[in-house]
Amino acid sequence: MRFAALLILLALPLAAQQTADDAAQQLLAANAQLGAAEGADDQVTALTQTVQAYETGLIAMRQSLREITEREAAVASALAARRDEVAGLLMVLASIGQSPQPVMFANPAGPVGALRAGMMIADLTPALRDDVVRLQRELDALRDLRDRRIAAADMLRDGLDSAQTARAALGRAISERQDVPRRFVEDPAQTAQRVATAQTLAALASELAGLSMPEGATLAPAADLPLPVAGIIRTGTRDRPGITIAAAPRALVTSPVRATLLFRGPLLDYGNVIILEPAQDVLFVIAGMAEAFGQPGEIIEAGAPLGLMGGDIGMDDATSRHNQAIDAGQTTQPLYLEVRGGQGPVNPDAWFALE
Structure with a gap:
């Protein structure tokens, strides 16, 4: 192929x-x-x-x-x-x-x-x-x-x-995969309880903060991390302080850094959500995937696959119209990225290379 x-x-x-x-x-x-x-x-x-x-x-x-x-x-x-x-x-x-x-x-x-x-x-x-x-x-x-x-x-x-x-x-x-490195093993019942009680994405992130057993990993913001998916960046809103990336349909989403996977699953209207902990008191929230990979507690390497975007990547005969639609964002899939430090959101451009 x-x-x-x-x-x-x-x-x-x-x-x-x-x-x-x-x-x-x-x-x-x-x-x-x-x-x-x-x-x-x-x-x-x-x-x-x-x-x-x-x-x-x-x-x-x-x-x-x-x-x-x-x-x-x-x-x-x-x-x-x-x-x-x-x-x-x-x-x-x-x-x-x-x-x-x-x-x-x-x-x-x-x-x-x-x-x-x-x-x-x-x-x-x-x-x-x-x-x-x-x-x-x-x-x-x-x-x-x-x-x-x-x-x-x-x-x-x-x-x-x-x-x-x-x-x-x-x-x-x-x-x-079976024998993957883990920092902890999440109880499925506890995960379900967290999702049921979380009214917002921020609430879930706060609940998960500190869940991982730290191993002394340190990560300083340097505005040099790659985005989890290629696409056009759109700024956030008051309700969603992160950024939205307009990605191609079925695009592969990858981990920008080595981190512990704290949560994976659907939440509210965000679609599938993955929450990564690259260092103590730092969380990367990635939401909007059609499919998500990995298990809570798993140590994710930089560049490892996290999931796939949704949408239809089939081509029709009107190629130029199809391409114009992609350029105009009519067929792109939104991926939401939020960085949290402590108990609040942090500007993503402090961590990620957005230019």
């Missing part, structure tokens, strides 16, 4: 080539890692890398399709304008040639002026015709790229299917 995605990269324009090259390298590395994986933990690591490589490749493909569509529209518009200019000049030349002699003398500059104007128009016409030919060639080249884009879109569909398969395999590999 990884080699089908590699073929997609052949159809990308130069603007998206660097991203595509990165995706290709990730896929090759993931392929080698999957082949060498011996245990469930190794499989989780390799499959995580595979999913991330697919996501990088899909971003490159969508970017290339947008560029081709926009350029094709611009050239077609310029070509139509040039054709109209040529047609107009040819009509003027024809009318000058058919004008009776009295009309020629009626020109303010006299017959010489009329002839001079005709000669100027005649000189302009070949240049415009050359422009039309050049634009037509460029349009033909873009149409050829469009045909390649259609073929690439078919491969993209295969890549989407493969990414879905990799995500499902990732979920199975995580569920099959």
